[in-house]
Amino acid sequence: MRIAIAGAGAVGQSIARELLDAGHEIMLIERSSHNHQPMRIPRAEWVLADACELASLEEAGIERCDVVIAATGDDKVNLVVSLLTKTEFAVRRVVARVNEPRNEWLFTEAWGVDVAVSTPRMLAAMVEEAVNVGDLVRLMTLRQGQANLVEMTLPASTPLAGKQVRDLTLPTDAALVTILRGGRVIVPQPDDPLEAGDEMLFVATEDVEEQIQAAVHARPGRS
DSSP: OEEEEEOOSHHHHHHHHHHHHTTOEEEEEESOTTTOOGGGSTTSEEEESOTTSHHHHHHHTGGGOSEEEEOOSOHHHHHHHHHHHHHTTOOSEEEEEESSGGGGGGOSGGGTOSEEEEHHHHHHHHHHHHHOTTSOEEEEEETTTTEEEEEEEOOTTSTTTTSBGGGOOOOTTEEEEEEEETTEEEOOOTTOBOOTTOEEEEEEOGGGHHHHHHHHTTSOOOO
């Protein structure tokens, strides 16, 4: 894929390296001459320009990109970049970095954002995941808030330990997509066993999250 990253600071450069290693074509757009350092990532295409300006985006050929990542340290800039690339250039997928958690409510489809990534929220979620076995942890919001990626670690106390995936009764609008067990990534099948300590990843709407937790603990959920 051809991916444009607006913002070539430490975060933007790190994303670029990861995506280049994965085989993608990367364009870094940076308005600061201080951060515009092509020698640091010579495999990427570098553009010295303001990604908040239509003319700059047009000259960079942003419409040829499959994905745009707004990765600057300024939420206002990331919102403007998202809106312009989505509405003016019809970029298929726009991912935006949220620097200030209080601004997260703005990063929606109305501003052209398909996926909002809040580093503080993700770090907090990782801490919760590490210490709260049996509690549901929201890792990421998907599709403009229509669904969330959530995680639960199967506690030893649940009656589901030792049973099969088919015995986990989930509500409508929820799906178990992956089980992490040790170093394995398991795509769950109905006959697969469940083990205490399994990290279970679900995609679900917010209103059924409580029911997922009840199902994992094998207790009646709120209707």
